[in-house]
Amino acid sequence: MWKYVVKRFLLMIPTLLGVAVLIFVLMRIVPGDIVELRLAGDSGVVSEELLKSERARFGLDQPLWKQFGTWMWGVVRLDFGTSMWTGASIGQEIKLRFALSLQLAIMATAIGVFIAIPLGVASALKQDSWVDYVARIVSIAGIATPSFWLGILMILVLLVVFRWLPPMVYTPFWVNPWQNLLQLIWPALAVGYRLSAVVTRMTRSAMLEVLREDYIRTARAKGLVETLILKRHAIKNAMLPVLTVTGIEFAFLMGGLVVTEQVFNLNGLGLLFVQAVAHRDYTLTQALVLLVASVFIIVNFFMDLMYGWLDPRIRYR
Amino acid sequence: MAINVPFDAVEIAAAEEARAGWWGAVVDFARRRPLGAAGALVVVFLVLLALSANLIAPYNPVAVDFGAMLTRPNAAHWLGTDAFGRDVLTRLIYGSRTALMVGFGAAVVGSTLGAILGVGSAFFGGRIDLYLQRLMDIFIAFPLIILALAIVAILGNTIPNLVTAITIPMIPRCALVIRSTALSIREMPYVDAARAAGFGNARIIMRHMLPNVMAPYLIMLTAFLGQAILLESSLSFLGLGVQEPTAAWGLMLRGAAVDFAESAPWMAVFPGLAISLAVFAFNLFGDSLRDALDPKLRTL
Numbered sequence: 001m002w003k004y005v006v007k008r009f010l011l012m013i014p015t016l017l018g019v020a021v022l023i024f025v026l027m028r029i030v031p032g033d034i035v036e037l038r039l040a041g042d043s044g045v046v047s048e049e050l051l052k053s054e055r056a057r058f059g060l061d062q063p064l065w066k067q068f069g070t071w072m073w074g075v076v077r078l079d080f081g082t083s084m085w086t087g088a089s090i091g092q093e094i095k096l097r098f099a100l101s102l103q104l105a106i107m108a109t110a111i112g113v114f115i116a117i118p119l120g121v122a123s124a125l126k127q128d129s130w131v132d133y134v135a136r137i138v139s140i141a142g143i144a145t146p147s148f149w150l151g152i153l154m155i156l157v158l159l160v161v162f163r164w165l166p167p168m169v170y171t172p173f174w175v176n177p178w179q180n181l182l183q184l185i186w187p188a189l190a191v192g193y194r195l196s197a198v199v200t201r202m203t204r205s206a207m208l209e210v211l212r213e214d215y216i217r218t219a220r221a222k223g224l225v226e227t228l229i230l231k232r233h234a235i236k237n238a239m240l241p242v243l244t245v246t247g248i249e250f251a252f253l254m255g256g257l258v259v260t261e262q263v264f265n266l267n268g269l270g271l272l273f274v275q276a277v278a279h280r281d282y283t284l285t286q287a288l289v290l291l292v293a294s295v296f297i298i299v300n301f302f303m304d305l306m307y308g309w310l311d312p313r314i315r316y317r
Numbered sequence: 318m319a320i321n322v323p324f325d326a327v328e329i330a331a332a333e334e335a336r337a338g339w340w341g342a343v344v345d346f347a348r349r350r351p352l353g354a355a356g357a358l359v360v361v362f363l364v365l366l367a368l369s370a371n372l373i374a375p376y377n378p379v380a381v382d383f384g385a386m387l388t389r390p391n392a393a394h395w396l397g398t399d400a401f402g403r404d405v406l407t408r409l410i411y412g413s414r415t416a417l418m419v420g421f422g423a424a425v426v427g428s429t430l431g432a433i434l435g436v437g438s439a440f441f442g443g444r445i446d447l448y449l450q451r452l453m454d455i456f457i458a459f460p461l462i463i464l465a466l467a468i469v470a471i472l473g474n475t476i477p478n479l480v481t482a483i484t485i486p487m488i489p490r491c492a493l494v495i496r497s498t499a500l501s502i503r504e505m506p507y508v509d510a511a512r513a514a515g516f517g518n519a520r521i522i523m524r525h526m527l528p529n530v531m532a533p534y535l536i537m538l539t540a541f542l543g544q545a546i547l548l549e550s551s552l553s554f555l556g557l558g559v560q561e562p563t564a565a566w567g568l569m570l571r572g573a574a575v576d577f578a579e580s581a582p583w584m585a586v587f588p589g590l591a592i593s594l595a596v597f598a599f600n601l602f603g604d605s606l607r608d609a610l611d612p613k614l615r616t617l
Contacts, residue, residue: 015451015454015455016458018451018454019455019459022455023459023463029467029471030467030470031471133352136604137352140597140604143596143600144543144592144594144600145593146547146550146592148554148570149570149592149593152574152575153585153586153589156578156585160582255460255462255463256460256461258551259551259554263575273460273463273466274466277466277467285463289459289460293459293460
């Protein structure tokens with residue numbers, strides 16, 4: 001078991017390294033660099049020399065492998081450098097936004113799972129009944145509706161019907177929890193609906209599969225009470241794929257809410273991402289991509305370990 | 318017994334059965350899965366709409382009419398007009414072209430390349446499989462929207478480039494699913510037989526393995542159709558996808574649609590409905606297709 005954990009852990013390193021190489025190369029291929037973009041603002045003649053000295057200041061005159069080496073050496077020491085655009089340290093830039101994105105992701109996941117699991121289980125238990133049909137239509141609609149559009153509709157309804165708008169300035173939870181929740185509950189609902197749709201579908205299909213297993217028939221044959229069969233045998237086993245998909249969706253929420261954040265005027269990681277790429281802020285973009293990819297890879301790592309805990313039949317090698 | 322029947326009679330009967338089988342399968346599908354058939358019907362409707370957009374659209378999609386800015390839905394403009402006085406219904410109809418072009422383009426290319434990679438990876442196994450898998454891991458861990466963002470920034474904002482940007486993240490996701498099916502097919506006797514007969518790797522992959530991963534392939538393809546349309550609308554909404562004045566649903570939700578949402582809600586409501594309806598129909602059809610072909614396979 002421990003051997004597996006260590007091996008699985010070490011396997012995360014080449015993947016992260018690959019992600020690092022990919023974003024490093026991608027950013028250098030994107031036309032234009034930070035120096036050009038910054039100086040373009042001072043509409044006027046920019047001397048070749050100024051461009052050169054500015055590039056040297058950011059270390060962009062170094063050969064690529066050296067730039068990559070410097071960055072990696074920093075990453076190993078958990079030093080991501082400073083943002084090329086603002087000059088502030090990357091940690092400082094990311095901290096508040098990370099807190100906001102994390103809170104939103106947790107709220108949306110909680111809302112989604114809270115709706116999805118009972119709905120998915122009910123849908124599977126009453127397959128082809130009206131409960132099942134309603135659950136399936138509601139969940140397919142959830143996947144089909146763009147979250148950002150749902151957000152626009154929510155704001156519209158709040159505005160037109162209740163003559164009220166959620167606060168548009170972010171207040172951290174520890175400063176004023178009520179104000180904070182009042183703002184974040186709406187995007188969490190908009191995104192949570194999509195997540196609940198994905199999880200409902202997975203719960204349903206996993207339950208349907210598990211309910212046909214031999215051990216369920218055995219449990220019924222020995223006269224076990226139906227609720228116990230469900231609790232102890234069916235749901236626990238069906239939770240494996242549900243857990244995986246929830247984990248993947250959660251990781252996606254950390255960096256993928258670019259559009260929804262824009263609609264709700266939230267300054268989260270998604271918005272920072274778009275700005276960083278637009279500014280050709282290499283250091284910030286690279287750090288953000290590594291961060292989001294790490295969240296995804298670490299979530300996957302824990303999901304794999306959970307498998308062994310939930311399903312003892314899985315043996316690790 | 319078939320032994321006494323003349324050879325060509327068997328072939329004719331087989332051909333007839335196949336024809337009946339094809340049409341019969343469609344009828345059977347519609348009867349057994351009404352939800353899926355409803356989805357398919359909407360898809361067919363959308364395709365017809367896109368093909369005949371220039372015939373049925375009441376206005377010119379790019380004609381600006383400052384005399385009719387932000388008109389409420391009425392007899393002349395069924396779904397109202399936008400901030401430039403362009404007819405919303407017309408732009409919705411033309412927008413279906415963009416959505417379907419990007420959707421079909423990205424889904425077909427993405428799942429086909431994914432299938433080839435997945436089958437190849439499973440077929441060759443060993444080191445090639447290992448390296449390909451690691452490569453897929455990297456692309457799957459990479460934030461999807463950033464990949465699309467960077468690709469659009471590198472290649473520029475045209476529709477084919479947009480398709481490329483949406484296709485690339487799809488390839489590894491499809492390859493993963495296809496690979497797991499292909500792994501079991503590789504062990505089938507007919508693959509051994511083909512190898513014993515001296516066929517080359519390319520022929521075995523194309524003729525013997527690819528046709529047998531058709532079920533997961535079709536399922537991934539239909540699942541990707543909806544996702545591609547959603548991704549396109551998100552990118553267009555951010556201003557990174559289709560550019561004005563081309564009609565696209567995501568683009569219609571951008572800018573003025575949000576600013577004037579309170580006074581002219583039709584601008585924000587209808588394009589979103591169009592996106593949802595299209596993706597909903599594709600998913601409804603895809604779901605039923607999956608249930609019919611391979612119920613154990615899981616898509617989003």
